[in-house]
Amino acid sequence: MSEATFLILLAALVLDWFVGEPKALWERVPHPVVLFGKLVEFADHKLNKSVDLDERRFKSGCVAISALILGALIAALVIQFILGLLGFPGAVLETLIVFVFIAQKSLADHVDAVSRALREEGVDGARKAVSQIVGRDPEYLDRSGVCRAAIESLAENFSDGVVAPAFWYAVFGLPGLFVYKMINTADSMIGHRSDKYLHFGRAAARIDDLANWLPARMSVFLIAMGSAFSNGVLRGKQSLGTAFRDAGLHRSPNAGWPEAAMAGGADIALGGPRIYQGETVEQAYLNSSGRHDLDASDIDVTLAIFARSCFLGWAVVALVALV
Numbered sequence: 591m592s593e594a595t596f597l598i599l600l601a602a603l604v605l606d607w608f609v610g611e612p613k614a615l616w617e618r619v620p621h622p623v624v625l626f627g628k629l630v631e632f633a634d635h636k637l638n639k640s641v642d643l644d645e646r647r648f649k650s651g652c653v654a655i656s657a658l659i660l661g662a663l664i665a666a667l668v669i670q671f672i673l674g675l676l677g678f679p680g681a682v683l684e685t686l687i688v689f690v691f692i693a694q695k696s697l698a699d700h701v702d703a704v705s706r707a708l709r710e711e712g713v714d715g716a717r718k719a720v721s722q723i724v725g726r727d728p729e730y731l732d733r734s735g736v737c738r739a740a741i742e743s744l745a746e747n748f749s750d751g752v753v754a755p756a757f758w759y760a761v762f763g764l765p766g767l768f769v770y771k772m773i774n775t776a777d778s779m780i781g782h783r784s785d786k787y788l789h790f791g792r793a794a795a796r797i798d799d800l801a802n803w804l805p806a807r808m809s810v811f812l813i814a815m816g817s818a819f820s821n822g823v824l825r826g827k828q829s830l831g832t833a834f835r836d837a838g839l840h841r842s843p844n845a846g847w848p849e850a851a852m853a854g855g856a857d858i859a860l861g862g863p864r865i866y867q868g869e870t871v872e873q874a875y876l877n878s879s880g881r882h883d884l885d886a887s888d889i890d891v892t893l894a895i896f897a898r899s900c901f902l903g904w905a906v907v908a909l910v911a912l913v
Contacts, residue, residue, distance in 0.1 A: 596911035598681060599760055602688035603904050610695030622690060626775040629658055634780055638790040651780070651790040655797060658772050666768035673764075688759055691771055693751035694900050697744065698893060704740040705889040708733070723747075726864045735864075737884035741892045742860050745813070745852035746845045748896055750774055753812065754805035756903065760910075773801050799843050806844035809899075810837075810851040812906075816899030817855025820891070829855035832877045839874040846876065853877035856891050858884055 620628075633654040638647065669687070673680035700723045708716035716736040717728035723743045731739060754774070758766035773794070780787045781795030810833040818826025832854025833847055840846025840861065853860040853876045861876040881888075 593911055594681065595760060595763060596907050598685045598688060599756055600904060600907045600911060601685045602692060603694065603756065603900070603907065605685065605689045606692045607694050607900065609689075610699065622687075623771060623775055626658075626662070626772050627779060629661065629772075630654075630776050630779045633658060634790070638780075638786065640786070644789045647789040648792055652793045654780075654790070655773070655776055655794045658776055659769055659797075662768040662772035663765050666763075666765040670764040684764065687764065688755075688767065691755050691759075691767055693747065697747050697751055698896060701740050701744045701889060701896075702893060704736065705886040705893070708736060708886040708889075734882065734884040737886065737888055738858075738860055738862070739864075740889055741852060741856070741858070741884075742845075742849050744889075744892055744896055745809075745848040745860075748813070748899060749806045749809040749844065749848040750802050752900065753809045753903065754802055756907070757805045757808065758801070760907070770801055773798050802844045806847045809848040810834075812899040812902050813848060813851040813855055813895060815902050816895045816897075817851075819898045819902070820894045821855065821857075825855055825857065828857065836874075836876045836878075839876060841871070841873055850876040852892055852895065853880055855895050856888060857881065858888055 616624075637650040637654050639650070642650065670684075673684050676683070700719075703722075704716050704719040707719040713731075713733050713736060716733075717731055720731070720736050720739050720743075721728040724739045726739060728736070728739070755767055755770055758770040760766075762769075776794040777791075777798035780791035781798055782788075782791060810830065814826045814829040814833070817829040829851045833851040836850040836853070837846035840849065846861075849860050857877070857880045859875045859877050859880040859882045861873050863872050875882075
């Protein structure tokens, strides 16, 4: 850790909030995460053989994620070394790299699109909008289900799309950021419980759980403070209490923390049964005493909490840089 690291992180966070994804750029060159995805696809194609026994597929998955992490680490070390030789221009370039891997504005924009679609086009339009950010089948979602899916995505991705990359960059610089994003990308692509990835992707899923363990719990305090600034101190306390009470009800060891905190902060019920690939997955409600009948206004409330949580994160980074 160094003062320069935190100043670069702060600049990247602010830049991302006001600029967001440079779509014109990514139409011409591939996004780094897309490149990570291509490497995961390559490893999957070469090592994940359907004819292999389960134990063999698990070992192949371990080799795959190890190679992917090593590749990301080496690339980051080389880039960081080169940027270090450039002085101030190198710091500017590093800020742009960090900015690319943080998803505040794009996340807020995607979730806000669900709220606007629900108001302007009804449930059908909102289902189409929410399908861009969730893995569950949108055709089975009613109005409350669409809102719940969007809010859960907002909360979970605040942790692994904002807090986690910022945390791992703050601790280990570009190597920490690159390795985390590679792990997270691999988990999203092969860390499933389907027949194809149950064994091959198990190591990637477990490593992703470990990488997100602390950031998920850190996100709770930011969401609780964001809730307090948005809806009053009592709601902030409710956010924190709900997280510690209900996080363990979630199927994921990490996602339940920010989702429960957001549920308590907005006084709504999240979670519950959902449908993935035509199959119903049972899950308890988080903050079950909160409102179950949700609408676009509830998405707006959680977006306000999200914004204040992000700003408070900036304040923490700035404070650490100063001391």
